[in-house]
Amino acid sequence: MSGVLTLPARRTAPGVFVALAVTLAIGWLVVTVDGGQLFSLPTTVSLLHVAAGLGLVAVGQTLVVIGGSLDLSVAYVISLSTLVAAEAMNGDDAALLPAIGLALAVSAAIGLLNGLLVTKARINAFIATVGVGLLLKGYLDNGYDGPAGKTAPALVQGLGYQRVGPVPVSFLLLLAVAAAAWLVLARTRFGHHLIAVGGDPEVARLSGVRNHRVLVTAHVLCSLCAGLAGVYLASRLGSGAPRVGTEGLYDLESIAAVVLGGTALAGGRGGVAGTVGGVLLLASIDAIFNQLEVDAFFKQVIRGVIIIVAVAIYARRALRKAAS
Amino acid sequence: MRIAESRVLPRFARVRPGGLAPIVAILVVLLVLLTLRQPDFLSPPSLMSFLGRSAPIVLLAAGQYFVIVSGEFDLSVGSLVTAQVVVAARLIDSEPSRSWPVVVVLLAFGALVGLVNGVVTTRLGVPSFITTLGMFLILVGAVYLWSDGAPKGGLSEEFRRFGRRAFEDVPALGRIPYALLILLAAAALAVLLSRSDFGRTLVAVGGNPRTAGLSGVRVWRAKTIAFVLSGVSAALAAILLGGYSGVSFQAGAGLEFGAITAVVLGGVALGGGRGSVVGAMLGALTLETLFALMNFYGVSGALKSTVQGAIILLAVAVSSVRSSSR
């Protein structure tokens, strides 16, 4: 027994990064044989942009999933956030910060609602967030018949198109948010409590953790991340778009990225590093298939298979660990 | 063994918490509101056609019930319905004689998808949310791929009558849609099944898998059968839906959420172990009534989802708070 004890508790990097490396290597080979270039500047930039949008949402989603919850309303929150931001800016750089603040505040309020429904009203997170999503959908459908508002030019230039070398500012934003989320999980009391609530709510409660408060906070943070993704998308699109979230399938894709990254859907296990890996994996598949001009529907089949296989592998590993 | 005097009370003294009362109450309120607006809604012809067109979602809810009560999710049913409808159109290709064989193929296909969902979930330890989400992506992608992006062929009238036609000139009722009869038969089967040994065992699996396993239940087998039932119900729903409205890539869109919502509205607990199939089916009927209600009240098309969302949240919140304050 004591031999086992000396093992370090921190686990090695999630398998998703191995998968990412293998995917990129094979992808690079195939694309090169095909006569293309996988790592050309524009392709890399595009890949990172796609990753940035999905990544911001997925990092937030990671937090609620670790807490044993789930947020299926993020797609609508994103759409709403693009609209709030773009309409409040109305093309005026002076309104930039207040508008971003407003968009984030609205998002946070929705997260608060989600959190209260899950904790105080004791509605299963699946139903609660689908329900809130429907509320928002009605608002968007009723209030908007197309893109509205105009993003401040400074934001478009800065967040939307500016880059440092091959790395877009938005991807740096993602890295910053992911690092912040990592810090929150690893180094704040809230983070520790969140992992505990997801791992075993009863243990958390008996240890003096205020489960409800923790879960509500996680939902607020998740919605904030979605709101931030919305601000980013507004900077890319130049305006608010009422269906950008749902068209992008950000709800299901973010969950896919989270589980690809090794976070357990049941909660209590996982982290944002894996999620970023999952996001990069999905974006790389996109990029490779783009280069090869593979049918989008075929890509979808592949994605479905990858998600199932990845989680099956994680499940097998967890099983082996439990047995050892 | 010493035989003591029976302390178990007779059947009429049953206590049944978490029963059908809430969903029946909601349904009645909606029906009253509907009848106030549209007095002839409950007249036989109107009611028959309403029940007929509601059959697919009610069937899906019944199938989803078995999966949810066993503690799992099936998010793949919507895409399965779409796939089935498109496959049916291509296989039948407007050729009447192929209708029956294709019905059989569809049922087998539904069962197969359910089997794969079940085996992957139970044997590979993948959470069913992920398994069926993956299956959702695979089915949608595959069916688009296979049909090259646009449905091919067409459904024969023979195939479509299940979902579209009716026994005409029935005394008192006017017409009885085939779909309604199929629904009634399937619902009766579902009720029987849910009361059967398997059905009760499945509830035990959802309620406490460890107890079930230690009582000799093969948990993985029970759950897999539940997924197969869901797949078969999706096949039936696809046959009726394809019949009702023809071939389209939109045929099954969003039905998985509709079915899960219906089941939860019907008092079935997500996570398993509680609820009845009748409740699930009533939940589906309630959702359909809600849609009709909104049509009759002229709720703006765009606002419908808000009303739907608010009512679902309200109903579920009330019932969950009720049951936890017990």
Next chain:
Amino acid sequence: MIRVITALTTAAVLALAGCATDEPSPSASSPASDAAGSGTGEQSKFFVRADYDKELALLGAAPTGPAGKPWEQALNPTMAQTAKFSKPGPYRICFSNAGLNNPWRQVGFKTMQAEVETHRGQIKDFVHVDAEGKDQKQIADINDLLGRGCDALIVSPNTTATLTPAVEAACQKGLPVIVFDRGVDTTCPVTFINPIGGYGFGHVAAEFVSQKMKPGGKVLALRILPGVDVLETRWSAAKVAFDKAGVDVVGVEFTDGDPAKTKKIVNDYIQRYGTIDGVWMDAGAVAVAAVEAFQDAGKPVPPINGEDQLDFLKLWKDKKLTAIAPTYPTYQWRTPIIAALKVLAGEPVSNPWKLPQPTITEDNLSEYVDANMPPLHYAMCGCTDLPGYPQRWK
């Protein structure tokens, strides 16, 4: 907990009540249903009077260009010089596609591929990237294509407003950019190709429906989903026509393109109003379902419009409906290839390039009904002369 429930109750009640008070004006319709003056509610912000007038004028204009080849014709052409893009072939032509997620785009894209095949000598490479209906991905796709040595870039934008910055960025690279179907809010592309457009479509259909029905009759408007510009313009033109004709638009409903939902909606409206005297739709996808709803309810099918999808045309012919099918022709997918080659050869092209937008009526219906093609094929594909017809489209 109680507070949450109270809030929910309030929301539900407000939502229901808010709509229930629409009672007096039966048109519980999109954006704001309480506008008193017109029966169809407030005009969409997509409605631009000048464009509307221009488009309606184009309906009567005579096309220039080779007869029988509407995809090469232009209405009221205004030529743009392209000499600066002239370069020797063969070319690599790149195409950023909004999506392939509906039959219209599928038929169109196959038509485009076939068109490319007819120019095999001049086009060495045709690069296609599918944005899967996602704005964000299309922006990234366009950026990606800029690094792939394209000689010309064709864009079919997913959303007009949101794709504008990306298209502008592409123009700045000095590449000839050709936009078709939906437009962009910038003049930088070499040309913007599309048929007359949404106003024309909506107007033709609405005129027909209101003329064929009794005056003041009840019309049900069926729309696919809100917020798609092409569809919004169709509806805004229809509104004008309906208001002018003084018909009673009893409902504007979104079907999500789901035939089952369509049938339920139509069925409920038939029950609610007894009869519906006309049906207007912003796209043909669920026209058959709408017709079936009347058939199944045992009611005569009122004047209705569809699109050039074959299932509707067949039904129309078989059941002798009072119908019309304005089109948004898929042959427009041929034109960008033709235009790109012209631009790269330095030949002038019209900008904007307005294509004719034929309407299928009872008179020419039989020309378009082809029992051998699949039900969701679009008759107005202009593809019968292309290589691989009909197999490629089956």
Next chain:
Amino acid sequence: MADPPPSPLLTLRGIGKSFLGVRVLDSVDLDVRPGEVHAVVGENGAGKSTLMKIASGVYAPDEGTIDFAGAVRSFRGPRDAQRAGIGMVHQEFNLLPERTVAENVYLGREPVRRGLVDRKAMLSRTAALLDSIGESSLPPQARVGQLGVARQQVVEIVKALATDARLLIMDEPTAALADNEVERLYALVRRLQERGMGVLYVSHRLKEVFDLSGRITVLKDGRLVTTVDTARTDADRLVRHMVGRELSSYYPARARPDEVGPVRLTVHDGGNRKLRGVDLRLRAGEVLGVGGLQGSGRSALARALFGAAPFATGDVRLDGAPVRLRSPRAAMRAGIAYITEDRKGEGIVAGQSVLDNALLASRALLPGAGRGARAARVRELLAAVDVRAAGEDQEIRYLSGGNQQKVVLAKWLALGPRILLFDEPTRGIDVGAKSAIHDLVRQLARDGAAVLMVSSELPELLGMSDRIIVMRDGRIAGELPAGAGEEDVVALAVGAAREAAT
């Protein structure tokens, strides 16, 4: 000695608590002084754990007051109690397997520096705490899931120590500890005592109680029997206080020799991850008791025989024929039933009705067959075991523990088992129902069943068994005949060395 006793740290007055109508505590008074170890003893079901949970804020009392450090408290949760200075070592593990030792120890009160969790401080403080109880070999950054049971218990204790509590509640803290670890715990408790900390110490082991405590409170059936100074009492008197009741002193008559039939089940050299070299013979008509400390392999033996955690090695024979008990189903087919110790976790389906629970095993094993007759038979059985419920459709979670256990028994009896494995058959069951269960167990043996009964309650084990085997470290340490004394069992359970020392 001459000093007046210091004013109490914790005072409980008139504490009462009921669960679903079952009275588990009735006007209990208790106080703990600073620097005092106050032991609470009583049989299983006496209400000790509930009382501790009330003191630590997990449950709110229905009646009575809690006075801590000079103020009346009404804790709204364990967090309140912790803040006030009451730490608790739980009987069941209260740890997150996925997290490190340090993270578990400081869960809910992580040290913070500049807004962030101070990992260094957390690790060093955990290390210091571990060191202070002589567990410095346990790395603070080890993942708890990788630790053995004993070390997890150590973490559990350290977790409570880390609260800077003024009062520490220890609920059976030594249940999983080895001898040297117990000694260390003693040293630790004494050190805490010197610092002026009060300790509420719940234990079954009288030796510990006498070694450590200053006063002892005896609970019985949810009531206070007495509180005595440890110095003024002895084990005999204490046991009389604990056991002194009429109902449980009665056990049904043992099997007469002519009632014991042939050997039903033999195990030769059975072993798996928790068991080694098990040799066993079980006869029809007898009740074979299995004793031993927690974790000694008692339950593992029952689970191995039931196929839930099968033997990996060895040879099992049923009526002389080899049989492979690889799964519960296989065991059930062979006529074996297993009544688990964890009734809530794996004995019942809480949300299902009495009838559904009683039918579960028959439905699983013989689906569909003769449903009407079977239901009638199960109803008869429910009546026969005297289940008291509002109706057969009542959800089983609303039943008392004893009635739940009877339903579980009916579930197994419906299969007509020939071998019954009882694991703590009367755990958490009120006194009246206990003897009913005892009667049922004996009656089953009398009707020809072979019964194996695991019990940690010595009176029950001694009173019910026709033979007793005692487990230690996954082996059968020895066998005792009917009529053996408690000391014999304890001696075998803890090993001869300890016996000599006592």
